[in-house]
Amino acid sequence: MECVVQGIIEAQHVEALDVLLQGLCEGQREAVKTHEICLKSKPISSFADSRALESLETGTVASELHLLCDLSKRPHIWTVKHIGGAMRGTGAEQLPALVRNIVESKMSNNALRFFYAVGYKMDYELLRDGFAYRFQRAFPITVTVTSVCRLPKQHSIDEATPVTPNIQLVEVTAPATADNFSDVVPAISSFAEHLSPLVNLSKPGSFAGIVSTASTAAASLLSRSDRLEHRV
Amino acid sequence: MVVKWVLHWQPSAGAQVTSQTLVDLFRSIESMNGVRTGRWQITAAQHRPFTRDQAMAIDCAKELLGVAFSEFASKHYFVLRAERMVVEADSSIQAIMEKLQVYRNRLSMVFEGFQYQLGDFQLKAGRAVLSQAENLRGIVLEFAQVEYSPVSSIEKTRQMMQEFVDLWQEAISAQSMSGRISLLEPNFAEYALSDTYTWQHTALQYIFLFAYFLSQSQRA
Numbered sequence: 001m002e003c004v005v006q007g008i009i010e011a012q013h014v015e016a017l018d019v020l021l022q023g024l025c026e027g028q029r030e031a032v033k034t035h036e037i038c039l040k041s042k043p044i045s046s047f048a049d050s051r052a053l054e055s056l057e058t059g060t061v062a063s064e065l066h067l068l069c070d071l072s073k074r075p076h077i078w079t080v081k082h083i084g085g086a087m088r089g090t091g092a093e094q095l096p097a098l099v100r101n102i103v104e105s106k107m108s109n110n111a112l113r114f115f116y117a118v119g120y121k122m123d124y125e126l127l128r129d130g131f132a133y134r135f136q137r138a139f140p141i142t143v144t145v146t147s148v149c150r151l152p153k154q155h156s157i158d159e160a161t162p163v164t165p166n167i168q169l170v171e172v173t174a175p176a177t178a179d180n181f182s183d184v185v186p187a188i189s190s191f192a193e194h195l196s197p198l199v200n201l202s203k204p205g206s207f208a209g210i211v212s213t214a215s216t217a218a219a220s221l222l223s224r225s226d227r228l229e230h231r232v
Numbered sequence: 233m234v235v236k237w238v239l240h241w242q243p244s245a246g247a248q249v250t251s252q253t254l255v256d257l258f259r260s261i262e263s264m265n266g267v268r269t270g271r272w273q274i275t276a277a278q279h280r281p282f283t284r285d286q287a288m289a290i291d292c293a294k295e296l297l298g299v300a301f302s303e304f305a306s307k308h309y310f311v312l313r314a315e316r317m318v319v320e321a322d323s324s325i326q327a328i329m330e331k332l333q334v335y336r337n338r339l340s341m342v343f344e345g346f347q348y349q350l351g352d353f354q355l356k357a358g359r360a361v362l363s364q365a366e367n368l369r370g371i372v373l374e375f376a377q378v379e380y381s382p383v384s385s386i387e388k389t390r391q392m393m394q395e396f397v398d399l400w401q402e403a404i405s406a407q408s409m410s411g412r413i414s415l416l417e418p419n420f421a422e423y424a425l426s427d428t429y430t431w432q433h434t435a436l437q438y439i440f441l442f443a444y445f446l447s448q449s450q451r452a
Contacts, residue, residue: 041334042291063331080321082328105325108432110424114319117312119281119292119334 001176003097003184005192005201010210011166014130014145016218017198019225021133021143024194032146034128035069035157037112039120065120067111071157078111079104087181096189098203099181125151127160130168139184141191144171167210170199197221234382235389235429238437239397240444241371242414253409254371257357258346260403266348272356273302274343275363276442279335296335297442298326299435309435311423313443318423318432339363341442343372353396360445370445372438373413375400384429386420416440 009017022029063084070077084101086092092099107114112122130146147168149160172192176184192201197217200208211217241257243249262268279296297311300323308326310319329335345358356374361367375396376382383389401413418436420426425433 041332065328065332080325080328082331084331103324103327103331105322105328107322107325108318108320110317110319111321113315114310114312114317117293117315117317118296118332 001099001178001181002102003099003174003176003181003188004204005097005172005188006204006207007170007195007199007201008167008207008210009145009170009199010214011147011168013198013214013218014168016214016221017145017170017195018131019221020195020198021145023221023225024133024135028134030132030134031072032128032130032132032144033071034146035071035125035155036128037067037069037125038123039065039067039115040123041119042121065115067115076109078107078109080107080111080115095185096203097185098205099176099185122154125155126163127151127157128169129160135191137187137191139174139176139180139187141172141174141188143195144173145169146171170195170201172201233384233429233431234376235384235386235393236374236376236434236437237393237397237415237417238434238441239373239375239413239415240441241373241411243411247410249368249371249411251359251368253411254345254357254359254368256407256409257371257373257404260400260407260409261348261350261355261357263407264350264400264403266350266355268346269349269354270347272345272347272358274438275300275340276343276438277340278338278442278446279329280338282333282336292334297439299438299442301431301434304431307431309432309439311436311439313439316423318425318436320432320435339446341369341445343438343441345372360441367449369449370441372441386427386429386433416444 063082066081066083068079068081070079082103087095087099127149128144128146129149130144132142132144135141135143145168147162148164149162151157152159152161172188172195174184174188195201196211198211198214200211202208241249241253243253277298279298281292281294293312293314295313297313299309299311301307306323308321308323310321310325311317340363341360342363343358343360345356348355348357354376356372358372359368360370360372362369397413397415404413416437418440420433420436423436425436
């Protein structure tokens, strides 16, 4: 399982967010460059829709299958991620974060060929380019700030261009279990408050828009950071 | 990783593979001063696509073979023979494949037995049985040179490994056992596996043996 909140930030304020995240201390910064391939099953019949197929088979919300290639490491690391439907029910709707089932597995570099062979095809692909911070609080929390890029031709990583050049995606995630998600959700919400001067974080799918006072907050953060650097 | 050869017991014409054969093989190893060091287990499984009506069927490979090693439990291996592919994944891939519901487990085979240390070599000897049944499907023997400059190159170790097999065969013949140990070596290059030995090579050898034992029992 994982708990997730998301938000968007103007690209001009990403540097300030980086400073803010550094300032939250103990966080380890890493580069993020991930080629993400979303897969869907290949029905033999043209009448069968792959998501509907899963829903009918299992009686559940359609899930997603993503293949991720971490391009920031050598050799590249492939991971397959099965993202289950969000937790449902009145209780879940009231939670400030999305809680969903997730299973991941690292795979050898023939992962894409494997999934093509077992009945899947590429639905779409994108490149996520940015950075991430990992925090060890009461629960491990990861903040990822990325530009989401489209690939003009299949797998053309080098030609990727941002879908929204002036906007980047901020995601805060934390692993959870059925036993502890009710503790992880408030931990993520509380953490998200630290970022509120620059980014509104909410459940995926219900974006709260950009922070209107982000420019002021960003200027303040950067100027404080400059002053600290000069002192050092 | 050191090179491993996975062999099987080939009974002579008219002879049968029995539990006594396995006991005799254990004795042949002990007669060469092999020291029993523990147990081992490997599970191989054959999966077939879920049967759906035509409107719901998915276009996928007709057979998916999987193998898991008790000594390397964090990983799982898949082999697609028609596609000439070996895939390594974390063991959580099984949970993902379960959720995808494209394949169902048709049958599983367990390889299990005892492990021995014999000079520079580590040996495994055991039986192959279908899970849910106790009928002996075959006898498997695996060995690797683990001490004194172990090498990962399949070709560079070939002569040394063959010499060890010949020595073992002599010990077996001395016990008047009706059969011989035999190697079913896959064409690793066809599966895009290099000369440097890995767990994927071991997975492919066990899958080949799994398929071989299944075909033998179907013939019988």
